[in-house]
Amino acid sequence: MSTAPLLSTTWTDHVTGSRGHLVVDRLVRGVASGGLRMRAGCTAEEVAGLARGMTMKEALHYDPSGRYVPLGGAKGGIDCDPRSPEAYGVLVRYLRAMRPYIERFWTTGEDLGLTQDLVDRAAAEAGLVSSIQAVYPLLDDETEARRRLADAFAVKVDGIGLDELVGGCGVAEAALAALDRVGRPYAGARVSVQGFGTMGGATARFLDRAGLTVVAVADVRGTIVNPAGLDVEALLASRDAHGTVDRAVLRPGDREEGRDAWLTADVDVLVPAAVSYAIDTAGQERIRARWIVEAANMPVLPEAEERLAARGVVVLPDVVVNSGTNAWWWWTLFGDIGADAEEAFGRTRSAMRALVGRMLDRAEADGTTPRAAAHALAEERLAEIGERHGWY
Incomplete structure (x- = not known):
């Protein structure tokens, strides 16, 4: 597997000067999967390494008999302390800037420093249907699949x-x-x-x-x-x-x-x-x-x-x-x-x-x-x- 990613981009927040990164290591059927992290000191090199790791994580779970075909690997990262009062605004603006990628080929979710609830709230504020909407065209029945995932997220075990x-x-x-x-x-x-x-x-x-x-x-x-x-x-x-x-x-x-x-x-x-x-x-x-x-x-x-x-x-x-x-x-x-x-x-x-x-x-x-x-x-x-x- 090549160490050179398919795509790497860096974003600078016009309000705070915080920097964010997106690295797409590989696409499968036009889509890549990988979470979004937020931590002070996050670098492009770190995100690239994580994106390569996501390519491997996806591939290692490949089961030709399953409905799920592994996606490619990607990762996002924002250089910002998630406890900062400015963090949520930075997150929303990052997602707004990355909206074309998320809509078409990058499915993302929580990672270090972020919770899925926070990502979902910021994604909605950024104008996205969902942080994983790029995968929807690959689904046999999008409505049923989204309902099933929402039901799964509602399940709690001992709190x-x-x-x-x-x-x-x-x-x-x-x-x-x-x-x-x-x-x-x-x-x-x-x-x-x-x-x-x-x-x-x-x-x-x-x-x-x-x-x-x-x-x-x-x-x-x-x-x-x-x-x-x-x-x-x-x-x-x-x-x-x-x-x-x-x-x-x-x-x-x-x-x-x-x-x-x-x-x-x-x-x-x-x-x-x-x-x-x-x-x-x-x-x-x-x-x-x-x-x-x-x-x-x-x-x-x-x-x-x-x-x-x-x-x-x-x-x-x-x-x-x-x-x-x-x-x-x-x-x-x-x-x-x-x-x-x-x-x-x-x-x-x-x-x-x-x-x-x-x-x-x-x-x-x-x-x-x-x-x-x-x-x-x-x-x-x-x-x-x-x-x-x-x-x-």
């Missing part, structure tokens, strides 16, 4: 929306598949999670309910630690819109440590679920976990990953681990599954189990890392998609 849970279900299942592969019992396995927003929070819930012990959770204020295990449900219930935990709910055994304490926790599984580039070469030396499960996009720098592999630390890559949310959107919209939580979780678990298994088998056979194996599998899928559906 949390299904759309917020499916990604974490996929991340957790990837971790569980890795544990099962080496016969590691869930009971007694310890977990540290960086980021307690949509993805990190849901991952913590599923791992906790599977019987693992979540001993550390980091948010923007620091890391909450309890070697005996945190009350994950209480922490989830106390979060604000940005995933910050209300410290008033902490129990006597819980303690607060620094923002980097999640990295050095004595755990089996480390889940970076917040920003990109969270683990560098210096940080990797302090990691004690056996598995790093990339719930965030691009959290481990390549050189750090090389050193981790040399130490026997297995990194399960983002292109596989956090692909569940994207796949769920399209399975639901195209009609491979209905607006039902158990059906969504069941499809996500089975798909992730199969994909992680193929990736680890390939890594073992080729003598490579799981990431290299995932990329090789994606290349094979992309070639097949190109032959069946064309290259644009």
Whole structure:
């Protein structure tokens, strides 16, 4: 797969001077899929890397027997602090500027710093029918498909929306598949999670309910630690819109440590679920976990990953681990599954189990890392998609 994207554009907000980026890495049937993130310091290079990752995430879920045909990969990013009073206005103006792309070939949704509700509200204000309207011409029955997706977004499980849970279900299942592969019992396995927003929070819930012990959770204020295990449900219930935990709910055994304490926790599984580039070469030396499960996009720098592999630390890559949310959107919209939580979780678990298994088998056979194996599998899928559906 070429490293040069199909399209890359940069926008400058005429009000604040904030910059935004859109990178379309590849089109399939004329459409690309990828979320929109907002964070201070977001760069064009970062967005390009994320867009390439989306191409692979889509391809890895290709099932010739399914109604959903994977789309191409794209990504949007805005260099702005999402907590800024100006952030919403910047978001609306970005979407208004990108409206021609969103209407024709870029389907987008929530990513780091944004919620789907906020994206939907801003998209409507920007004059868009939907943030995913470019895919509508590919649907057999647009009205029924939109109703099915809206119904799915209305489903809540124990107080949390299904759309917020499916990604974490996929991340957790990837971790569980890795544990099962080496016969590691869930009971007694310890977990540290960086980021307690949509993805990190849901991952913590599923791992906790599977019987693992979540001993550390980091948010923007620091890391909450309890070697005996945190009350994950209480922490989830106390979060604000940005995933910050209300410290008033902490129990006597819980303690607060620094923002980097999640990295050095004595755990089996480390889940970076917040920003990109969270683990560098210096940080990797302090990691004690056996598995790093990339719930965030691009959290481990390549050189750090090389050193981790040399130490026997297995990194399960983002292109596989956090692909569940994207796949769920399209399975639901195209009609491979209905607006039902158990059906969504069941499809996500089975798909992730199969994909992680193929990736680890390939890594073992080729003598490579799981990431290299995932990329090789994606290349094979992309070639097949190109032959069946064309290259644009």
